[in-house]
Amino acid sequence: MPAIPVSEVNQETKAETQPLPQKKPWLEFLQTAKTGEIKERFAGEMAEILIEHHLEKYCVLALFEPEDSIDSYDLDQIFNALSEQNADHSKDVLLLLLSRGGSIEPAYQISKLCKSFAKEHFVALVPRHAKSAATLIAIGADEIHMGPLGQLGPIDPQLGGLPALGVSQALKTIASVSQSYPGSADMFARYLRLVLTVEQIGYCDRISESAVQYAVRLLSTKPNLGGRKAELAAKELVHEYKDHGFVIDIEEAKMHLGADWIITGSPELAAAEALYSKFEEVNFCLGFVQSKRAMVSGGVTLSSSILIFKKRSE
Numbered sequence: 243m244p245a246i247p248v249s250e251v252n253q254e255t256k257a258e259t260q261p262l263p264q265k266k267p268w269l270e271f272l273q274t275a276k277t278g279e280i281k282e283r284f285a286g287e288m289a290e291i292l293i294e295h296h297l298e299k300y301c302v303l304a305l306f307e308p309e310d311s312i313d314s315y316d317l318d319q320i321f322n323a324l325s326e327q328n329a330d331h332s333k334d335v336l337l338l339l340l341s342r343g344g345s346i347e348p349a350y351q352i353s354k355l356c357k358s359f360a361k362e363h364f365v366a367l368v369p370r371h372a373k374s375a376a377t378l379i380a381i382g383a384d385e386i387h388m389g390p391l392g393q394l395g396p397i398d399p400q401l402g403g404l405p406a407l408g409v410s411q412a413l414k415t416i417a418s419v420s421q422s423y424p425g426s427a428d429m430f431a432r433y434l435r436l437v438l439t440v441e442q443i444g445y446c447d448r449i450s451e452s453a454v455q456y457a458v459r460l461l462s463t464k465p466n467l468g469g470r471k472a473e474l475a476a477k478e479l480v481h482e483y484k485d486h487g488f489v490i491d492i493e494e495a496k497m498h499l500g501a502d503w504i505i506t507g508s509p510e511l512a513a514a515e516a517l518y519s520k521f522e523e524v525n526f527c528l529g530f531v532q533s534k535r536a537m538v539s540g541g542v543t544l545s546s547s548i549l550i551f552k553k554r555s556e
Contacts (some may be wrong), residue, residue, distance in 0.1 A: 268524060272531040281545040284524055284536065288517060289543040295513035300336040300365075301328035303356070304547070305376065306521050306538040309554065312344030312352070312375045316539045320352050323541035324359040335360040337383070338367045338514055338542070340521070343374025343486070346399050346449070350456040353382030360384075367514040368392040374399070374486065377479065378453070382460040386495065387505045389515060394490040396483035397457055397476075399449045454480045466500045475499065517542065529553055 265271070271283070292302055303323055305316055320337075328335065335356045356379075357364040366372070366383035373395035380386050380394060388394075457476035461467045467475055475498050483490075496504045505511075521538065528534045533553045540547030 268527040269531060272527055277550050278545075280524075280528070280536075280550060281548040284520075284548050285543050285545040287520055291513060291516045291520060292543065295509060295516065297336065297510070297513050299333060300510075301333040301359070302336045302338070302542050303540060304338040304340075304517070304538045304542045305352075305379075306338065306340045306518075308340055308342065308371075308537075309535065310341075310344075310537055312341055312349050312379075314345070314348045316344075317348040317351050317355070319540035319547060321355060323544060323547060324355065326544070327541050328359050331359055331361050333361055334363045334365065336365045336367060336510060337379070338369070338517060339372035339376045339380060340370055340518065341372055341376035343376055343395070343398070346375050346378055346397070346453050346456055349375035349378045350382075350460070353379040353460055357382055357384075365510060367510055368394065369511070369514040369518040371395070377490070378456060378460070381457060381479075381499065382463075385505050386499070386503060387508050387511045387514070388492050388495060389506070389511050390492075392492065394495050396486065396488055396490070397453045397479045398483075398486045399453050450480060461499075464500075464503065466502065 265283075272280070275283075292298060292300075301324065303320060305312065305320075307316075324335070327333075337356055353364075363384045364382070365385045365387060366380040367387045368380060369389045370391055371393050372380055373393075374397055377394040378397050386394075454473075454476045457479055458472050461472035461475055462469070464472070478498055479490075490498070492504060492506060521536070525536055528536055528550070534550050535553050537549050537551070538547055539549065
């Protein structure tokens with residue numbers, strides 16, 4: 243067998259030991275990157291985090307939408323991701339939530355969909371805020387993993403960006419003021435005709451009761467919240483709090499839902515914190531360099547789940 247030249251051996255050894263080329267920092271990368279390239283790299287780095295934290299056993303989805311509301315588009319995105327990544331129901335479903343809320347109808351369907359596609363368990367991860375409609379999604383999960391800064395919120399449906407329960411409370415306040423000061427009644431009546439229709443006023447009461455019904459249906463599947471307990475917990479989450487942004491932290495969540503259901507300090511939460519940090523890093527750099535922002539709706543490793551928008555003007 244002829245001897246291999248030393249020069250070839252050295253070249254081969256050099257090729258094996260040479261470090262892989264380093265990625266450009268995001269701030270530098272975004273100077274020239276196009277939207278498709280941004281989405282591909284973002285999805286790739288999210289996939290790397292899942293591997294690092296050994297979450298390949300899950301079908302991992304996210305609704306990372308800090309500035310947007312949950313709607314029927316998100317329902318379609320979640321369904322598409324589940325159909326593409328877990329059509330055979332071979333994996334449990336893990337959903338990361340970062341949202342201020344939205345429409346309760348698609349939120350309810352998202353929760354049911356994630357549960358129906360899961361092999362055994364549907365897990366909701368809340369590294370930061372999952373308010374209103376996002377809370378409704380979470381209570382349909384078999385486990386809710388909350389980080390130290392995680393928070394749920396009152397299930398408070400929105401009406402044109404206004405909390406429905408807030409509108410109802412405002413109407414009661416106006417009625418009380420008008421009773422005390424009869425001369426103000428006409429002024430308030432003219433104002434209400436400008437901002438709300440009769441149909442919208444009626445909707446505020448109906449949608450709040452619908453929120454209770456949806457919550458009861460999701461809660462009643464839990465072993466510790468059967469029957470009357472599910473109804474009481476649902477009414478507390480919809481009616482007990484007066485502010486849409488009220489913080490329901492870990493301890494308060496345990497009070498409503500039970501200590502066994504709320505999980506802290508899990509490996510899944512460590513991954514959620516890493517994914518959230520990556521999301522924040524990309525959004526900061528994207529806003530600084532290109533005056534754009536990102537959201538994730540669907541599978542975290544799918545570039546089709548990443549949307550890039552122009553930043554909203556302050």
